[in-house]
Amino acid sequence: MIKIAPSILSADFAHLADEVKKVTDAGAEYIHIDVMDGTFVPNITLGSPVVKSLRQTSKAVFDVHLMTEHPETQIEAFAEAGADIITFHVEAAKHPHRIIQQIKAAGCKAGIALNPGTSLAMIEELIADVDMVLIMTVNPGFGGQKFIESQLDKIHMLYHTIQDMGFTCDIEVDGGINPETSKRVREAGANVLVAGSAVYGADDVSEAIKAIRG
DSSP states (O other), X not given: OOEEEEBGGGSOGGGXXXXXHHHHHTTOOEEEXXXXXXXXXXOBOOOHHHHHHHHTTOOSEEEEEEESSSGGGTHHHHHHHTOXXXXXXXXXXXXXXXXXXXXXXXXXXXXXXXXXXXXXXXXXXXXGGOSEEEEESSOTTOSXXXXXXXXXXXXXXXXXXXXXXXXXXXXXXXSSOOHHHXXXXXXXXXXXXXXXXXXXXXXXXXXXXXXXXX
16 A cells, blocks of 8 residues: 655644644645754754644654654654654664664654665665665755655665565655656555655645555
8 A cells, every 4th residue: 555644844834733634634644754953964854842742633643754863862752752653764873773672662663764875785684673664765854856766776676675575664765756756666666655845835735645646
């Protein structure tokens, strides 16, 4: 099943609760929450208090993406705030397996993310232990970037690795997703699609979500 995860990075922050409701009412299963610290990536976004406030207004799956240095220091706060899935970057982790255990101990599903320049070899020993692998199809830090075509091969290789090894984790894709690129990432094997401006910038949010879902 294809799941759509609108990124609130592209939402109107002055009306964030309404923006979350708008996309879930339109059929989105997840809310993708980009957490940036200004160090791992250039931008700064939001913290756990915002997630806690949104949790009081929504029953959607909160898909928290930590684009931060030292992600292990953020796990408990976001879990307590209401995150359902917490994903961290392997590039920011000295002990990624320990962080996966930490996320699960906090009661959340665990995801691990790869930047465009990072090989799948970096997570070969971790795929069996995570619930989701996130392939970045732009360099993280800003919304509205152009899709990096070379990542399609990475998605395809990851899909076949998961199938061949009998694993059950989801493949999430984040960056430059729109109705055109979503078709190609779905064909490559992705089943959780993050979309920001393609959803929040659409005249008809429901139709945009349907088009991305395919």
